[in-house]
Amino acid sequence: MITIGNIQLTGFPLLLAPMEDVSDPPFRAVCKENGADLMYTEFISSEGLIRDAIKSRKKLDIFDYEKPIGIQIFGGDEDSLAMAAKIVDVTNPDLLDINFGCPVKKVACKGAGAGVLKDIDLMVRLTDAVVKSTSLPVTVKTRLGWDEQTKNIEEVAERLQDVGIKALAIHGRTRSQMYKGEADWSLIAKVKNNPRIQIPIFGNGDIDSPQKTVEYKNRYCVDGIMIGRAAIGYPWIFREIHHYMQTGELLPSPTVEERVEVSKNHLRKSVEWKGPVVGINEMRRHYSNYLKGLPGIKEFRNKLVTLKEVEEVEAVLDEVQEHYQGFEVERAPIVLENYHEHCAV
Known part of the structure; x- marks a missing residue:
């Protein structure tokens, strides 16, 4: 049993990653129907919420059948994030997530998303401001660091836990990698195996099959896995993983x-x-x-x-x-290395 605040997730939970211009309610609905255990909204600008921007407010829409669900916000200003947290509180999600991982230039270069990875003290202050402004469990999604020279995720995990976050999802790449190369889960494992860390640690990056899920679960000992790009156009990934973990058998591809x-x-x-x-x-x-x-x-x-x-x-x-009746579709991988670059913020 994995506990995040008052949320209880049984077994080995599979999380749907928050993806801008992807993880909207219609997409989340088909993922939920196919076995996603915990889902997140697209990330929402704290400044947009405060300005009452229509697009930002629309992203607050959540539905009972989606629960448990988290609303994700991003920003680089303590007061704005704190105020946005109060706005989110009213919509009554199950948790509030802070995005410290989005690598897109228009976010990171404005000191939000993965841009905060350059300043751990700021990341801690921002997180503390959110935790103190909401009654919801607060979680964080982030990356290993800004670049190869600043892989500071172990320090980040300890300090964010100290200010009150209830779970941490880690994408196994730096910001400079974007979505290229192979995700490095060894540092995610170090965070999970740190005796100081008591909160759930979820791994994210390159999970695209039931076999890899089981392999990474056993090798890196994470509490659950967050799936992003592999679910785009293939929400069946969740049911396939659950089935494989329960039976050791692979389901046939969807007809x-x-x-x-x-x-x-x-x-x-x-x-x-x-x-x-x-x-x-x-x-x-x-x-x-x-x-x-x-x-x-x-x-x-x-x-x-x-x-x-x-x-x-x-x-x-x-x-x-x-x-195409009777045609057996061979699963093809989703290749969207830097899809965030094409998304409006």
Whole structure:
């Protein structure tokens, strides 16, 4: 049993990472249905919340079926983060998470996200300000350090625990690495094995299969794993890992029928939350990932990204299902090294 404040997670929990322009309610819904144990919102600007910016406020939307769920905020000013924490408190999530890991230039170079890794004292002050401003359990997601010369995650973990955080998720790369190269989990293991550390430690980075999950669980002894890019277009990753951990057997890849059904479900929830125009338009970027690996899918995909009515989109998805009926899709990896760079903040 893993405890984060008053949240109790059974077994070996799988967390859906907070991903800007990805981890919105429609995407979270399909991940929850497929076994995600704890999820986070997209990161929300503390300054945006204070200014009452529409986009920032919209990201506060959470639903009962998502629980347990955390709202993630970012910023580089103590007063702003503290005020944002009070705003988040009112929406009643299960926890509040601080982003000290986003590497995108427009965030990090303004002294927020991974930019705070340059100043551990500031990171501690920011975290302390949030902890003192909310009744929610506070957690942090961060990286190993700013660059190869400043991998200070062990000190960071101790000091953040001392000011009251209830769990820590660590991405096994530095900010300078962005999403390139291989994630280094050895330092995550050092944090977990530090006798001073009493809070749950979650590992993040490069987990893309049930086999790797079990391997990393056993090798690095983390309390759970956070999955990000591997879930994009493949929410089944959570159920596959859970099944493998319980039985030692690999589930078959989702069928074309399952892929179409999840695409439809995601579309309906997108329209319900965002409205018909935005919901349909923003869903377009997901089809290529859901239908990846189908030969000749480009023709259908080109139709899907031009249609403007839900019924028309679903009709084309039905065509996809009929055309590829019985086809066994070989899982293809998601390659989105620096997808954050293309996201509005």
